[in-house]
Amino acid sequence: MKDLTARALNLAELRGATYADIRVVSRDTQSVAVxxxxxxxxxxxxxxxxxxxxxxNGAWGFASSSRIEAAEVxxxxxxxxxxxxxxxxxxxxxxxxxxxxAVQATYQTPVTxxxxxxxxxxxxxxxxxxxxxxxxxxxxxxxxxxxxxxxxGKTFASTEGSYITQEIVECGCGIVALAxxxxxxxxxxxxxxxxxxxxxxALGYEFILAQQLAENAGRVGAEAVALLAADQCPSFDAMxxxxxxxxxxxxxHESCGHPIELDRVLGSEAAHAGTSFLTxxxxxxxxxxSEVVNITADASIPGGLGTFGYDDEGVLAQKTDIVKNGIxxxxxxxxxxxxxxxxxxxxxxxRADGWGHAPIIRMTNISLLPGTWDVNDMIADTxxxxxxxxxxxxSIDDKRLNFQFxxxxxxxxxxxxxxxxxxNATYTGITPQFWGACDAVGNAKSWAMWGTASCxxxxxxxxxxxxxxxxxxxxxxxxxGVIK
Amino acid sequence: MLGETLVRDIVKQALAFSRADQTEVILQGSDSAVTxxxxxxxxxxxxxxxxxxRVRIVDGQRIGVAxxxxxxxxxxxxxxxxARTIAQLQRENPGLQMPSTPQCLESVRAxxxxxxxxxxxxxxxxxxVLCQKAKSKGVVAAGALSTTEREIAVANSLGVFAYHRGTxxxxxTVMTSDTGSGYAxxxxxxxxxxxxxxxxxxxxxxxxxxxxxxxxDPGPYTVLLEEAAVLDLLDFLATVAFxxxxxxxxxxxxxxxxGRKVMSDQVSVWDDGCSPDxxxxxFDFEGVPRQKVTFVExxxxxxxxxxxxxxxxDGKQSTGHSxxxxxxxxxxxxxxxxAHGSLPKSEMIDSVEHGVWVxxxxxxxxxxxxxxxxxxxxxxxxxxIEHGAVTRPLKNCRxxxxxxxxxxxVCAVSRETKLFHHDRNGASRTAPALLVDGFNFTGVTA
Numbered sequence: 001m002k003d004l005t006a007r008a009l010n011l012a013e014l015r016g017a018t019y020a021d022i023r024v025v026s027r028d029t030q031s032v033a034v035x036x037x038x039x040x041x042x043x044x045x046x047x048x049x050x051x052x053x054x055x056x057n058g059a060w061g062f063a064s065s066s067r068i069e070a071a072e073v074x075x076x077x078x079x080x081x082x083x084x085x086x087x088x089x090x091x092x093x094x095x096x097x098x099x100x101x102a103v104q105a106t107y108q109t110p111v112t113x114x115x116x117x118x119x120x121x122x123x124x125x126x127x128x129x130x131x132x133x134x135x136x137x138x139x140x141x142x143x144x145x146x147x148x149x150x151x152x153g154k155t156f157a158s159t160e161g162s163y164i165t166q167e168i169v170e171c172g173c174g175i176v177a178l179a180x181x182x183x184x185x186x187x188x189x190x191x192x193x194x195x196x197x198x199x200x201x202a203l204g205y206e207f208i209l210a211q212q213l214a215e216n217a218g219r220v221g222a223e224a225v226a227l228l229a230a231d232q233c234p235s236f237d238a239m240x241x242x243x244x245x246x247x248x249x250x251x252x253h254e255s256c257g258h259p260i261e262l263d264r265v266l267g268s269e270a271a272h273a274g275t276s277f278l279t280x281x282x283x284x285x286x287x288x289x290s291e292v293v294n295i296t297a298d299a300s301i302p303g304g305l306g307t308f309g310y311d312d313e314g315v316l317a318q319k320t321d322i323v324k325n326g327i328x329x330x331x332x333x334x335x336x337x338x339x340x341x342x343x344x345x346x347x348x349x350x351r352a353d354g355w356g357h358a359p360i361i362r363m364t365n366i367s368l369l370p371g372t373w374d375v376n377d378m379i380a381d382t383x384x385x386x387x388x389x390x391x392x393x394x395s396i397d398d399k400r401l402n403f404q405f406x407x408x409x410x411x412x413x414x415x416x417x418x419x420x421x422x423x424n425a426t427y428t429g430i431t432p433q434f435w436g437a438c439d440a441v442g443n444a445k446s447w448a449m450w451g452t453a454s455c456x457x458x459x460x461x462x463x464x465x466x467x468x469x470x471x472x473x474x475x476x477x478x479x480x481g482v483i484k
Numbered sequence: 485m486l487g488e489t490l491v492r493d494i495v496k497q498a499l500a501f502s503r504a505d506q507t508e509v510i511l512q513g514s515d516s517a518v519t520x521x522x523x524x525x526x527x528x529x530x531x532x533x534x535x536x537x538r539v540r541i542v543d544g545q546r547i548g549v550a551x552x553x554x555x556x557x558x559x560x561x562x563x564x565x566x567a568r569t570i571a572q573l574q575r576e577n578p579g580l581q582m583p584s585t586p587q588c589l590e591s592v593r594a595x596x597x598x599x600x601x602x603x604x605x606x607x608x609x610x611x612x613v614l615c616q617k618a619k620s621k622g623v624v625a626a627g628a629l630s631t632t633e634r635e636i637a638v639a640n641s642l643g644v645f646a647y648h649r650g651t652x653x654x655x656x657t658v659m660t661s662d663t664g665s666g667y668a669x670x671x672x673x674x675x676x677x678x679x680x681x682x683x684x685x686x687x688x689x690x691x692x693x694x695x696x697x698x699x700x701d702p703g704p705y706t707v708l709l710e711e712a713a714v715l716d717l718l719d720f721l722a723t724v725a726f727x728x729x730x731x732x733x734x735x736x737x738x739x740x741x742x743g744r745k746v747m748s749d750q751v752s753v754w755d756d757g758c759s760p761d762x763x764x765x766x767f768d769f770e771g772v773p774r775q776k777v778t779f780v781e782x783x784x785x786x787x788x789x790x791x792x793x794x795x796x797x798d799g800k801q802s803t804g805h806s807x808x809x810x811x812x813x814x815x816x817x818x819x820x821x822x823a824h825g826s827l828p829k830s831e832m833i834d835s836v837e838h839g840v841w842v843x844x845x846x847x848x849x850x851x852x853x854x855x856x857x858x859x860x861x862x863x864x865x866x867x868x869i870e871h872g873a874v875t876r877p878l879k880n881c882r883x884x885x886x887x888x889x890x891x892x893x894v895c896a897v898s899r900e901t902k903l904f905h906h907d908r909n910g911a912s913r914t915a916p917a918l919l920v921d922g923f924n925f926t927g928v929t930a
Contacts, residue, residue: 031810033810033812035812039547039574040810040812041549041809041810041811041812042547042548042549042570042574042810043549043550043551043809043810044548044549044550044551044566044567044570045550045551045552046550046551046552046553046554046562046563046566047536047551047552047553048553048554049534049553059526059529060527060528060529061529061604062528062529062530062531063530063531063532064530064531064532064533065532065533065534066533066534066535066536066553066554067533076533079531079604080531082603082604082605083517083529083530083531083604084529085604085605086519086526086529086603086604086605086607086608087519087526087527087529087604087608089526089605089608089609089612090521090524090525090526090608090611090612090615091525091526092523092524092525119573120570120573120574121573121574124574141733141734142733144812178733178735180733180734180735182734185737185854185855186854187734187735187852187853187854266522266523267522267523267624267626267660268520268522268527268528268626269522269626270522270624270626270658270660270665271520271521271522271626271627271628271656271657271658272628272656274846277930356532356534357530357532358528358530360528392851393849393850393851393859394849395847395848395849395859395860395861395882396847396861397846397847397861397863397880397882397929398846398847398861398863398880399929401929401930402861402880402882402927402928402929402930404859404882404884404926404927406849406851406859424851424852426851426859426884428882428926428927430929430930433930456908459518459520459528459628459630459907460516460518460530460532460630460907461907461908482859482884482926482927
């Protein structure tokens with residue numbers, strides 16, 4: 001491998017690159033899907049390849065190929081250089097990636113049970129048992145279960161002298177019960193541990209076992225059916241809501257994680273994912289949320305889906321304050337974007353979706369730090385409100401301001417107690433007003449790390465896995481229920 | 485690209501390595517490039533070359549699927565072995581019969597060599613036009629140009645073999661003024677058909693006209709949905725309504741409605757993967773020829789798409805709309821068309837007293853599937869319509885509305901249609917503009 005990477009980097013320099021890096025990536029994935037105790041899908045996938053990034057004539061070029069062989073390396077390097085020359089046709093300034101980085105390191109996800117050592121039969125049995133438990137509940141029409149495991153081996157080398165090898169393991173699972181009322185056309189869904197049918201961590205198969213899918217399946221099925229008969233969530237112009245950890249993790253992802261991506265802030269996603277209301281003039285002085293809102297980006301949290309050793313520019317995984325006591329204080333940066341606004345150095349958030357894409361800024365583990373409230377006390381302290389659990393739909397505008405979330409299950413809170421179940425709850429708001437109305441955050445006892453396995457960004461489209469820690473939290477004066 | 489001869493050799497090799505009852509091999513390859521601009525310069529510029537084989541084995545009543553992009557003989561052997569091992573480790577599953585009859589495939593015109601040979605320099609020249617136009621008008625250009633050459637082959641041990649080669653060129657841009665933005669896009673198999681000047685002008689015009697937007701009061705409005713907005717309606721209909729799996733799971737409004745009126749009689753929607761007016765792909769991922777399927781004809785529900793599994797459940801034949809196995813999503817319409825009308829888009833708002841012009845929709849999500857109740861935002865060119873004319877620019881609005889109700893409230897359909905292609909899932913859509921009543925706006929951005 002060192003010979004191949006050295007060859008690529010030497011060639012790039014010979015062809016005029018002032019900087020070059022190469023990533024050689026191999027990724028194994030196994031996914032299992034069960035529907036109504038039948039195997040709906042069972043796939044083993046292996047993908048490998050390499051990508052070369054160069055700066056030539058002050059501009060970026062990137063080329064990649066699935067064929068890891070010497071002749072192809074030469075072709076791809078030549079192509080990357082040609083692409084950079086083409087980029088330079090519209091250059092307004094030379095790319096500046098700051099001071100050189102030379103790191104020799106290895107990293108491996110700590111794993112107790114290798115997920116690829118667990119047989120497919122065992123995984124299918126777990127999901128089938130869970131599916132059967134859900135369908136034991138009369139009224140559950142479709143019961144699904146998913147398990148997905150991946151292992152990515154990555155070698156990064158650069159003309160600055162870095163050589164880093166990493167192995168990242170991720171596991172995810174989930175179950176979903178779908179109940180339908182043929183008379184009314186009502187469709188209700190309950191998911192566990194999280195919506196989208198999956199909850200992921202950078203851990204081994206021990207993570208799957210810890211979710212206790214089968215033990216929770218009966219409850220999941222019962223809740224899906226109960227929702228059919230539940231009352232429609234009323235509409236309120238201003239209501240107190242308490243979001244459970246899973247939903248709050250998604251709220252953090254959409255309304256904080258994305259607008260702090262500095263490449264997006266500086267316009268790189270304007271044609272696609274959008275821009276950000278957190279403009280550079282607001283760094284250090286903008287009130288993002290109330291005093292109890294503290295958010296960090298931390299790529300070193302054990303098990304976090306956004307945890308790694310080094311990013312795809314060779315920058316060490318690290319922790320950055322993003323919101324401190326409600327004030328916006330930090331971005332997710334790359335080597336180039338950090339220079340563009342004078343931040344000195346990257347905080348290591350560049351990741352590419354596999355070998356065939358160039359790295360872009362991605363969330364690591366963006367977490368709302370725990371507060372001081374016991375969740376039961378938070379509910380008891382709420383005279384009138386709504387408890388909201390598990391996302392059913394999410395939508396936000398291109399600047400990350402106006403959002404609307406749909407929820408799988410809500411409970412009315414009256415006099416400090418959960419009273420009746422409500423269905424089809426939605427809530428909407430404007431990001432800083434919403435976070436400014438946060439008046440209670442759950443403590444460390446109720447704090448958990450959640451994983452988003454489907455974060456999309458970039459052209460061409462890239463998927464990333466991001467982590468979000470959150471405890472339940474309360475928000476006042478929220479507009480609820482906008483279904484016509 | 486590998487070319488048909490080499491592709492045949494590879495799939496033949498994979499089939500030979502397998503001794504299972506039934507074996508299916510899919511090979512997908514592509515050479516693609518994206519030149520991306522932001523702040524009126526090329527900030528990302530990438531190329532990618534990949535080819536992947538996917539092997540599905542049915543052994544007795546056990547199914548296993550494995551895929552890899554290692555196409556060496558050893559790599560192919562390992563992939564076949566992996567699929568076989570997975571199948572052997574499984575419990576028995578109710579039998580799946582793969583398509584067995586090699587079928588005549590329609591010849592489709594899908595390749596433009598100019599796209600296949602498009603160089604980084606040529607892509608840069610096109611994007612330079614957008615950048616220069618933007619600077620001349622005092623706006624900022626962002627966007628992407630992608631050129632792709634792809635090949636797909638499907639073969640199985642029962643005699644099916646199908647091969648297709650095609651090209652796609654797609655350009656999109658958002659031009660940004662100090663307080664506004666405008667969007668434009670174009671898709672064709674031939675990159676030479678791209679008129680960068682015209683695309684830039686369309687987006688710049690909207691960016692300039694959308695400066696200093698005002699807020700719209702929430703409520704139902706008559707809305708002109710441009711083609712890029714109607715694209716979203718088609719996308720949701722494909723996933724929540726027009727799939728046999730959605731009906732079998734009781735999630736689709738089409739259930740029990742075939743032969744009955746479900747939309748305005750001005751609405752007709754169909755899927756045709758062999759049409760020269762789309763980005764064609766004449767067969768699906770089981771090698772079944774894609775049939776033209778009419779979903780709605782003059783407002784009346786007519787049919788849905790099937791793959792082999794859903795067809796077996798309903799005692800029907802596959803319509804040629806499968807996705808690669810393992811597929812939990814069910815069959816998917818990949819080449820949808822909505823029929824055009826007779827009115828030029830420019831004349832569609834003549835009778836609108838108070839309405840909204842929408843260029844495109846963003847971050848749309850399902851709130852209720854059987855009602856096709858969707859929430860999302862407008863983006864990149866939203867304007868107030870008053871007394872038959874576009875007057876003031878509007879801040880981007882949130883809507884929560886039923887697309888099904890909107891399609892029941894169609895007032896007019898444009899004469900023009902536009903082709904779109906999704907790089908993420910390979911689906912193509914051809915959409916007109918629609919004038920609809922009762923489109924419900926529920927909020928506005930800050």
